[in-house]
Amino acid sequence: MxxxxxxxxxxxxxxxxxxxxxxxxxxxxxxxxxxxxxxxxxxxxxxxxRVFSPKELKAYREMAADHLIRKRNHPAVLAASRYMHTCLTSPALPAAVQTEMRRLYGEGAEPLEMLLRFLAVFGLMHFNAHAIGRDVVATFNLGRAVLLTVPMGKRVSTSGREYSYGLNARVCESYGQILRDNLGLFAAQFWDDVEKTIHGPALASQALKKALEDVPMSEDVR
Incomplete structure (x- = not known):
């Protein structure tokens, strides 16, 4: 044989x-x-x-939320929120991303909350670039943050047992890059404006002290 x-x-x-x-x-x-x-x-x-932790994103989320309230009627903020809304039903996104968008849409995800989560990650990138690592990590975390606007649920196996499942990293990276391409300019200017708001009073105070040192109030200026 x-x-x-x-x-x-x-x-x-x-x-x-x-x-x-x-x-x-x-x-x-x-x-x-x-x-x-x-x-x-x-x-x-x-x-x-690595995955950025909620703890390190908390401060940026709070700053973004406050600034979004101040700028809520700005055309760019309204347009960015509309863009997030279109993502929920867009047929132009990659098929795997559309699957996650349908999940978010079905769970009632709010476009403004999606935008806020995106801005929180971008804030970390803006103020603490050294903590990010390679650029691909930032892109992955941008996509992941938005796709987890509504937490992942559980699936049921063929045997009837429930189990947790996570997001595919490639899907997170793909959607993160889409967000950077479409909202990157808005996010960069948003955080530049936040920075000016934060440091504006301090810079004005420094300018005042320097002006008094150069020309004391006791001197006449003509």
Whole structure:
């Protein structure tokens, strides 16, 4: 009797060092990264990437919310909010992003809340660029923040067991890039305006002190 099964081929194990910066671990199987960095790559689209925490975004969210109230009738704010609304039903978005948009629409996601979550991440990028890492990490987090305006629910397996599931990192990155392309200019000017509002009184005070040092009030100016 002939054995028609394909012979087992033993592939040599890769022993290359992990491609992640600063890591000396061995690559996992045929990946360029070790297990830890391969998981980060899968989760955040960068081997050294991370998900921005609600704690570090809280201050920027509060500043963005206050400034949005002040500027609520500005044409750019109204247009940005309308853009977020169109995203919920746009057929022009990638299919995987449309799936998430349908989920948000079905759960009653508010366009203004979506915009606020986007601006919070952009605020971190504006004031603390050194904490971001590679640009792809910022793009991923922009998309992720908006797609989680309504938290992910649970799915039911064929056996009837409920389990949690997360967002696909590629979908987050794809939507994050779309947001940067369409709302990036607005967000940059928004945070420039916030910065002027924050530092305006301090700068005016410094200018006043300098003016008094250069020309004391006791001197006559003609």
């Amino acid at each position: 002939y054995d028609l099964k394909s012979p087992t081929v033993k592939l040599p194990r890769r022993t290359n060092a992990c491609a992640a910066e600063g890591c000396r671990g061995e690559c996992r199987s045929w990946s360029r990264y070790c297990t830890r960095h391969a998981r980060r790559m899968q989760k955040t689209r960068d081997p050294n990437g």
